[in-house]
Amino acid sequence: MVSTLSHIREIERVGMGAVSPRDAPVVQSWLRCLNDYKLDPTIAQEAYIVPELKLREHREQAEELIRIGRSGLETLFNQIAEQNYVLLLSDARGVTVDFMGDPTFDNQLRRAGLYLGSEWSENRAGTCAVGACLVSGEPVIIHQDDHFDTSHIGLTCTAAPIFDTLGSLTAVLDISQLRSPTAKASQQLALHLVASTTRRIELANLMTRTRNDWVLRLARSPEFLDVDPDAAIALDGSGRITGMTHGGFGALARAMDLGGLSTRDVLGQSISQVFDIDVDDLPRFMRGRPNGERLLRARNGLVLFASAIAPAVNLRSPATPEPRVPRALRDLSRGDAAMERMLARAAKLAAKNIPILIQGETGSGKEYLARAIHDGCGGEGNFVAVNCAAVPEHLIESELFGYTPGAFTGASQKGKRGLIEEANGGTLFLDEIGDMPLALQSRLLRVLSENEVQPVGALKARPVRLRVLSASHRDLAELVKEGRFRQDLYYRLNAATLALPALREREDLGWLIDQLLSRIEKENGEIYRIDKAARAALSGYDWPGNLRELSNALRVAAALSEGGLIDLDCLPEHLFAESTTDTSQDDDDLRQALRNCGNNVSALARRLGVDRSTIHRRLKRLN
Numbered sequence: 001m002v003s004t005l006s007h008i009r010e011i012e013r014v015g016m017g018a019v020s021p022r023d024a025p026v027v028q029s030w031l032r033c034l035n036d037y038k039l040d041p042t043i044a045q046e047a048y049i050v051p052e053l054k055l056r057e058h059r060e061q062a063e064e065l066i067r068i069g070r071s072g073l074e075t076l077f078n079q080i081a082e083q084n085y086v087l088l089l090s091d092a093r094g095v096t097v098d099f100m101g102d103p104t105f106d107n108q109l110r111r112a113g114l115y116l117g118s119e120w121s122e123n124r125a126g127t128c129a130v131g132a133c134l135v136s137g138e139p140v141i142i143h144q145d146d147h148f149d150t151s152h153i154g155l156t157c158t159a160a161p162i163f164d165t166l167g168s169l170t171a172v173l174d175i176s177q178l179r180s181p182t183a184k185a186s187q188q189l190a191l192h193l194v195a196s197t198t199r200r201i202e203l204a205n206l207m208t209r210t211r212n213d214w215v216l217r218l219a220r221s222p223e224f225l226d227v228d229p230d231a232a233i234a235l236d237g238s239g240r241i242t243g244m245t246h247g248g249f250g251a252l253a254r255a256m257d258l259g260g261l262s263t264r265d266v267l268g269q270s271i272s273q274v275f276d277i278d279v280d281d282l283p284r285f286m287r288g289r290p291n292g293e294r295l296l297r298a299r300n301g302l303v304l305f306a307s308a309i310a311p312a313v314n315l316r317s318p319a320t321p322e323p324r325v326p327r328a329l330r331d332l333s334r335g336d337a338a339m340e341r342m343l344a345r346a347a348k349l350a351a352k353n354i355p356i357l358i359q360g361e362t363g364s365g366k367e368y369l370a371r372a373i374h375d376g377c378g379g380e381g382n383f384v385a386v387n388c389a390a391v392p393e394h395l396i397e398s399e400l401f402g403y404t405p406g407a408f409t410g411a412s413q414k415g416k417r418g419l420i421e422e423a424n425g426g427t428l429f430l431d432e433i434g435d436m437p438l439a440l441q442s443r444l445l446r447v448l449s450e451n452e453v454q455p456v457g458a459l460k461a462r463p464v465r466l467r468v469l470s471a472s473h474r475d476l477a478e479l480v481k482e483g484r485f486r487q488d489l490y491y492r493l494n495a496a497t498l499a500l501p502a503l504r505e506r507e508d509l510g511w512l513i514d515q516l517l518s519r520i521e522k523e524n525g526e527i528y529r530i531d532k533a534a535r536a537a538l539s540g541y542d543w544p545g546n547l548r549e550l551s552n553a554l555r556v557a558a559a560l561s562e563g564g565l566i567d568l569d570c571l572p573e574h575l576f577a578e579s580t581t582d583t584s585q586d587d588d589d590l591r592q593a594l595r596n597c598g599n600n601v602s603a604l605a606r607r608l609g610v611d612r613s614t615i616h617r618r619l620k621r622l623n
């Protein structure tokens, strides 16, 4: 290590204008210390630690940044702690607001100023990494006797700036060692680590502060685009730039071919002024798209890879934000307006854990919907379905509520956990709730209103936390009038109802047919095709048994198909008979049509798009 005296002499020579072999940032900082801050290199000053109260103020102001940066800092510290580095996060005034270091060296670190509360502004501490970085806004290594003050010439410090989303330098990240190899080059890796951590902290900060904006992440190569992009910019709903990381600013400045530009000049500019896209193109850059489609071309020809993250809320219609309908629910329909409205309502109600009554004709998918609500809410706990109409009345109480050992004659010695408790933490689906015996309705009401269940024979109720969904194809209001359903339970259940449309009303019947068929294909390990006439028949039928009937009809059709082709012959007769009424004429018309086809049944069948057997059957009936 150099002697104190020769270090002071060197600084003085530089002050007199001598050429120095040191890095330019070091020389510039020395000159600032001498000329601007009037520091005297012969007076050594120990590191300054701000008083406790002052430190609290600094930390409070930097609280959000400390929180956002914390995981990045911890990751960095884990990488460097073995080499006896300490980590300092300082605010824009150079005060260390977060610190990580080995507590065994606490005293030494505190004396050296590598500690919480130490102030490393250039005008107080002389040339140091944090101070030089705050002035230049550039990453810097201040190694050993690069320091101005002789008290610090044992340290090596490497720092990089952290900019806020509007481009102001808001903090500095520094890693330092008390002792290090003599060569400054030994700190190059430290410089790289610090710079990449600050890049990630800026990205995390941008993502947190611009949740309602698009974020466009940029990289020179596609591999790290989604995991560790070089830069990012935030855009509002009309495509105007609202924020950026420091790298994002660099990318914009390059793309705009403008040197000496400040972030203020870039903020508010439209993305289409800089790049060959506008805001409507952003979905094309979202994750999952092939990298080839994620090339972003600047107006000046610069090419980058870009990955877009959509805003947390819909910017296009802020007054009516789209409710987030979980995938499990969205998968129940494809374009049927009534279904889509109902599913959006289901998502909202389910998120608030409100008991829901599902109404719909038999087989319209009430249980299927209940399961989708359960899955859509994270699928935690069990989904327990009870068909109140199917369980014998004398068993339903013990099935639902469970019982204690020996609660009644014939009860198991071990007692039994009821289905309500089985569903604890999950979903209880009470199908055909209209068939629930009156006496049990009041006990069910208690489960709904007080979240507790009392097994048969138990003295105390047990707390339960569950989602209760129920269904009925009966008119519960009518049952209330007849005195067969409790009014209070009805009101509680009826507060939130979901009405499933009948299959014949659904606009997405064609899609449902394909869905059900592909499920059958998976089960059977075969591929099926439906010919035109059969599809017309399936679409024309009014399906009183709804999805259950359709599903069964397709299952039978698949079994009867030859070579995987489902034609009219594979469909149940009643359905098929109806379709011929739809697709052909009345009896007279049929005779006339046959004559027109030269009494050729095959020709008429082709013309009507039905199978020959259909015509034969109709003719047989006519005779």
Ligand SMILES: Nc1ncnc2c1ncn2[C@@H]1O[C@H](COP(=O)(O)OP(=O)(O)OP(=O)(O)O)[C@@H](O)[C@H]1O
Pocket: 331, 332, 333, 360, 361, 362, 363, 364, 365, 366, 367, 368, 369, 431, 471, 473, 515, 516, 547, 548, 551
């Ligand atoms: N969206 C759907 N997609 C595919 N299959 C469905 C869908 N909805 C229901 N199904 C199928 O239709 C059949 C009837 O559904 P579900 O049992 O849910 O109807 P339900 O209204 O509860 O009937 P019920 O009134 O008789 O209790 C089941 O085989 C189910 O798998």
